[in-house]
Amino acid sequence: MSESNLMMHHYLAKYLRQERMPHIWCEGCGNGILLNCFLQAINELNVDLNKIVVVSGIGCIGRVSGYINVDSFHTTHGRAIAFATGVKLANPELEVVVISGDGDLFAIGGNHFIHAARRNVDIKVICANNFNYGMTGGQYGPTTPLDAWTTTTPYGNIEHPFNLAHLAAAAGAVYVARWTSLHVRRLKASIIKALQKEGFSFIEMISPCPEIFDRYNKMGTAVDVMKWFRLVSQVRHGCDPAKAEITENEILVGEFVDIEKPSYGRLLREMTSRVQDKLKREES
Amino acid sequence: MRMEIRLAGFGGQGIIRSGLILSMAACIYSDKNAVQTQSYGPESRGGSCKSEVVISEGDIDFPKVDDPDIVMLMSQEAYHKYVNTAKKNGTVLVDPHMVQDRNDPPNLKIYDVPATKIAKDIGKVIVANVVMLGALTAITKIVTPEALKNAVLRNIPKGSEDLNTAAFEQGYAYGSELVRKQGKTEP
Amino acid sequence: MVDESRAVLTGTHFMSGDLACAEGALAAGCQFFGGYPITPATEISERMSRRLVEVGGVFVQMEDEIGSIAAVIGASYAGKKAMTATSGPGFSLMQENIGLAVMTETPLVIVNIMRGGPSTGQPTMPGQQDVMQARWGSHGDYEIIALAPSSVQEMFNLTIECFNLAETYRVPVILLADEIIGHMWERVKIPPAEEINVVSRKKPKTPTAEYQPFKPDKDLVPPMACFGEGYRFHATGLTHDEKGAPETVSAEVQTELVKRLADKIRKNAEKIVKAQRVMLEDADVAVIAYGIPSRAALSAVREARKKGIKAGLLRLVTIWPFPQELVSDVAKQVKAIVVPEMNYGQLVREVERAAKTTPVILLSKLGEEPHRPSEIIEAMRRAVK
Known part of the structure; x- marks a missing residue:
């Protein structure tokens, strides 16, 4: 079957804006896997495609919003979560999903991340973590491991990286999971779970960056990196995210947090009802 | 006729609130136009603070006070800064307990109203501004006592009506007494 | 629950400029406010935090002004009339996303109660120092609308006008007031709701599948679909064609888009300008x-x-x-x-x-x-x- 035929007949094809294909991502990049898992999740949940909004920031994965055939918005660098907060609060019927990268969400956009988690805004944030700024050619970012080589750490990285799952949990997320791009079925299951959950959910997917970060750091091909994921990752559901630091020898994955807490939108609607009822009583 | 009033003191004395009460008394409870503008520093309490009110039967183009007919001074700093800004033969109200270092210029009608002491005697220093407004109403007749009282009641927290009414009445009585002693000053 | 019956406080009031601005926004149909406290605009936030709940709208105090305007853009795309209010330092922080709002043709209102600058300057003192920033503050070529009120009544009237212009031209509109007007108290007359001219967003008439989000009508303004209405469109801060698809290399698309974004204001200037x-x-x-x-x-x-x-x-x-x-x-x-x-x-x-x-x-x-x-x-x- 030719490539265009395949595109037309694939069961997920209807979820893509096919005229935007091919995508801009490198061979072996995890972004396509993340997109695939997301499309499978909305397919399985039979989500109303007219009621889901995908928001992204800037970076390689930022282009994802343009590829998915739903209402979508590609914001400025770091501001996807703040934009998504406005969308969700203005129209609570919409399912709002932010898909973005580690640099976008946790460096330039870090403040929005922690505050959206603290407020428990009912949005889902999925992060492709490739340990560097890939789109600009491989500079170090908030997740770059100590000692790693990037174009702005020519003598090795001397900054300590964020543990994103720990950060999300500490900031108040009701659901926190981490997987690698090897864990496709589990990642899809986590997305399905997050979409059904009320409140701020965070899913981290550790991704290869074969042409940039992995090459600079002599990690081999994308397949080699996937092999490394298999070798060092261990599933630990319910594990304390504080203890889930990513190291060369260990990547703890799993569902770390799954709690219940009223969302900002729910509290706002309840408060509005109370205030309006009181006004009506006073008027009558 | 355009009347310009400058009220000054420090943050926490209710200077800006006083300007609002006076301008509301003119604008809402009398058939006049009024504009209130204000100036304050970064401090919520203690910084210098100024409120300006323009009252007129006609339209008010320029909303700021340029050549004040009436000046009300509730702090030493305000006194030094603004006593000389009153127009010739203008009316100046001073709280003598807050302003000890005095050098009253000539050609002004100066009235000493111990508002802070009166307020303390009533029970709360915080209503000194209302005492002062009571005296100002009695001395200048710029608005009627009813209009001012209505504006006071609209601008205070629930439960403090009695305290504020007493403050206004005592200030008004003190002002009337001063007019009897010193001669009155019609706007 | 949206309750428009409480939105318009018909009657004669004695109000500050900031309060009149908030009431003007509500009278114009504003249902979303995202802001961050800053002198001398804070009173607008305070008023909106109380009043928007009464009318069933959304008030959210964001973590900074960057988040505020981003949330306002999001709310506008979700179909609500939305605004933020700030002063110099916050206005500076908003500049990048003002560009995003221009590029994505987002109707929204930004109130800037100008204080003394540069930098932190004199927070409680007046200024008119952001006039050029309002025009040129974000990078790139663009046109924008800014109105300058000179009375408390105009804080009410022109806030409504800002919303009307924003919805008509799909552009961020700035109410550029100064601290004196913002904090000044004066008489304000609020007319009955039916006497207030309120402009609603121009909606697409094409079938959802044929909708092109950035294809303009003759007035150079594209009809605007919102999220959740079934159009399933994409918007981006990247240069884009009429379908909304990013076009990051074509000089032709760049030229056409930038010119149209400017011309929809320039060519309608006669209708917009008031003096x-x-x-x-x-x-x-x-x-x-x-x-x-x-x-x-x-x-x-x-x-x-x-x-x-x-x-x-x-x-x-x-x-x-x-x-x-x-x-x-x-x-x-x-x-x-x-x-x-x-x-x-x-x-x-x-x-x-x-x-x-x-x-x-x-x-x-x-x-x-x-x-x-x-x-x-x-x-x-x-x-x-």
Whole structure:
């Protein structure tokens, strides 16, 4: 079957804006896997495609919003979560999903991340973590491991990286999971779970960056990196995210947090009802 | 006729609130136009603070006070800064307990109203501004006592009506007494 | 639950400019406010936090001004009329996303109650120092609309006008007020709801599958679908074609888009621009002013006439797009133009450009006190001597 035929007949094809294909991502990049898992999740949940909004920031994965055939918005660098907060609060019927990268969400956009988690805004944030700024050619970012080589750490990285799952949990997320791009079925299951959950959910997917970060750091091909994921990752559901630091020898994955807490939108609607009822009583 | 009033003191004395009460008394409870503008520093309490009110039967183009007919001074700093800004033969109200270092210029009608002491005697220093407004109403007749009282009641927290009414009445009585002693000053 | 019956406080009120602005927003149908506290605009947030809940809208205090405007853009795309309010430092933080709102043609209102700058400057003191920033603050070429109120009544009226213009032209509109107007208390008349002209968003008439989110009508403004309405469209801050698809290399698409974004304002400027002409018919000298200095200017012009100076005032309500034609007309007629501004010379440059050979005198004022009428009269007297 030719490539265009395949595109037309694939069961997920209807979820893509096919005229935007091919995508801009490198061979072996995890972004396509993340997109695939997301499309499978909305397919399985039979989500109303007219009621889901995908928001992204800037970076390689930022282009994802343009590829998915739903209402979508590609914001400025770091501001996807703040934009998504406005969308969700203005129209609570919409399912709002932010898909973005580690640099976008946790460096330039870090403040929005922690505050959206603290407020428990009912949005889902999925992060492709490739340990560097890939789109600009491989500079170090908030997740770059100590000692790693990037174009702005020519003598090795001397900054300590964020543990994103720990950060999300500490900031108040009701659901926190981490997987690698090897864990496709589990990642899809986590997305399905997050979409059904009320409140701020965070899913981290550790991704290869074969042409940039992995090459600079002599990690081999994308397949080699996937092999490394298999070798060092261990599933630990319910594990304390504080203890889930990513190291060369260990990547703890799993569902770390799954709690219940009223969302900002729910509290706002309840408060509005109370205030309006009181006004009506006073008027009558 | 355009009347310009400058009220000054420090943050926490209710200077800006006083300007609002006076301008509301003119604008809402009398058939006049009024504009209130204000100036304050970064401090919520203690910084210098100024409120300006323009009252007129006609339209008010320029909303700021340029050549004040009436000046009300509730702090030493305000006194030094603004006593000389009153127009010739203008009316100046001073709280003598807050302003000890005095050098009253000539050609002004100066009235000493111990508002802070009166307020303390009533029970709360915080209503000194209302005492002062009571005296100002009695001395200048710029608005009627009813209009001012209505504006006071609209601008205070629930439960403090009695305290504020007493403050206004005592200030008004003190002002009337001063007019009897010193001669009155019609706007 | 949206409850519009409480949105319009019909009646006569004594209010500050900030409060009147909030009431104007509600009367215009604003249902979303995202903001961050900052002197001297905080009272707008405070009022909205109370009132928006009463009318069933959304108030959210964001983590900073960048988040505030991003949330406002999101709310607008979700179909709500949305606004934010700030002052200099916060306005600076918003600039990148003002560009995003321009690029994605997002209707929204930004209120800037100007204080003294640069930097933290004088937070409680007035200024008109953000006039050029309002025009050029974000990177790239674009046109924007900014209105300058000069009374508390106008804080109410022009806030409604800002929403109407934002919805008509799909552009961020700035209410550029100064601290004095924001904090000044004056009488405000709020008319009955049915007497207030409120413009709603132009919606697409094409079937959902054929909808192109950035394909303009003849007025150069594309109809706007919102999220959740079934159009399933994409918007991006990248240069994009009429379908909304990113086009990051084509000079043709870049040229077409940038020109249209500017032209939808430029070519409609005549409809947008508002100004007040006072005693200009036979004037020898004109004051051109906006915001708080225009109040002293009005007083000065009336006084000057009594003194035999043939003075007139052109009070600019619209600052951007700049009322080029109106200023040119005045310049052709008078011997000199006086421009009082609470800055070190900003809009005066535009006046000079439009005035060509007519002398233009800047009356600059910085800090607490605005221009006095006497200073403006003196400047006029010197100008015509």
